[in-house]
Amino acid sequence: MVDWDLAVSIGSKLAGEGPTVRLDEAAKAVAELRAGAERSTGLVRDFTGLVARDHSAPVLVVDRPGWVQANADAFAILLDPIVAKLTEKKPPSGITAAVGSKITGAEVGGVLGFLASKVLGQFDPFHAPDGRLLLVAPNVVHVEREIGADPTDFRLWVCLHEETHRVQFTAVPWMREHLFSQIGKLAETMEPSNALEDGIERVMRALRGRGEGGTGSGSLIDLVGSPEQKALLDGLTGVMSLLEGHADVVMDGVGPQVIPSVAKIRSSFNERRKGVGVLDRLLRRLLGLDAKMAQYRDGAKFVRHVVDKAGMNGFNVVWETPDHLPSKAEIADPDAWMTRVLAT
Known part of the structure; x- marks a missing residue:
């Protein structure tokens, strides 16, 4: 259903090479990033109380095409249950399969190309083992710079942040x-009918609504999902908000101890997160990156509130079982999570 080779080719071309860097500057940047990842393991462990095995996941310092390739590989793994379910319900064949895979490959490549120039780091949990x-x-x-x-x-x-x-x-x-x-549960809800056409129409209506003073998010994720899918996405949003917010709290907690200019970095970076230019803002909205920024803010508020009230040991109960993960609603209401999970 997706021509991944085409996606990588298009994404790599759209991403570009990035800034001009001398060979010695590039070597220094790579060395410092590797050393920073190595040093961060102990810092994160001491601050959070979470113990992960040293060197249990490799550190790759990559260029933009390398990031595109890695994420195409990750998406292929991530989407496998959805693709399997859709092809089981309505197997593509002939010219439909050939053309369809090229179209989706081009679409995925466009998304990867845009993101490849934005992402600083990323943990890919789906790469075995x-x-x-x-x-x-x-x-x-x-x-x-x-x-x-x-x-x-x-x-x-x-x-x-990424080591967290x-x-x-x-x-x-x-x-x-x-x-x-x-x-996998989300895949069970997928239907191969006219979902793409319906979703695009709803996206365009929502974007027009925003231009006319509407309040919809305009995100593809928000607009294409059925009620059942949105319920599953709300659960995933709660998890992702927790993970992103927790990483931000760790950064801000550890940073002042080891990074002299951390206050200036945080202030400047928060301003940059808002995006620049009309096209950049539109793409961020369509891809759900506005929601991603909200995950950082809301998740960090949740983590700080629970740690303030229950301490780090109390907060770490969240990692004991999937039942302890906060819902999207509980991210916004941490006291509700504490009542449900920490009541005893």
Whole structure:
């Protein structure tokens, strides 16, 4: 259903190479990112109390095409249950299959190409056996130059956030399987009928509504889903808000101890997160990146509230079982989560 080779080819071309960097500067950036990831493991463990095995997931410092390839591989694994379900219900054949895979490949490539110039780092939990940590060197260099950050400080700051995600998945081994199971349930709800056409029409109506003062998000994720799918997506949103917010809290908790210019970095980076230009903002909205920014904010508020009230040990109960994960509603109401999970 997706021509992944075409997606990688288009995505790599759209992403570009990034900033011009001398060979010695590039070598230094790669070395500092690797060292920052290594150093962050102990810092995250000491702050959170989560214990992950050292070197349990490889660290890859990549360029933009390397990130595109890695994410195409991850998407192929992630979408496998959905693709299997859709092809079981309505197997594509002949010219429909050939043309359809090219169209979806081009669409995925366009998304990857846009994101490949934005992402600084990422933990890929779906790479067997324990996931892998990706750090996108040209983007790190581009952003540190753009906001005038101290390069060594900024690189460690990025590593702290991404290493927290590595610790989350390797210290909580059921997390990966839980996400897979939720995606499998989402696949069960998929129908191969006119969902794409209907979804595009709803997206366009929502975007027109925003231009006319409407309040819809305009996100493809929000607009294409049925009520059942939205319920599953709400559960996944709760998990992702927890993971992203927790990583932000760790960054802000550890940062002042080891990164002298962390306050300046945080202030400048928060401003940059808002996006620049009309096209950039539109693409962010369509791809759900506005919602992604809300996940950082809402998840961090949830984590800070629970830690303030129950301490880090109390908060860490969230990692004991999937039943302890907060829902989307509980992310917004941490006291409700504490009543449900910590009442005893």
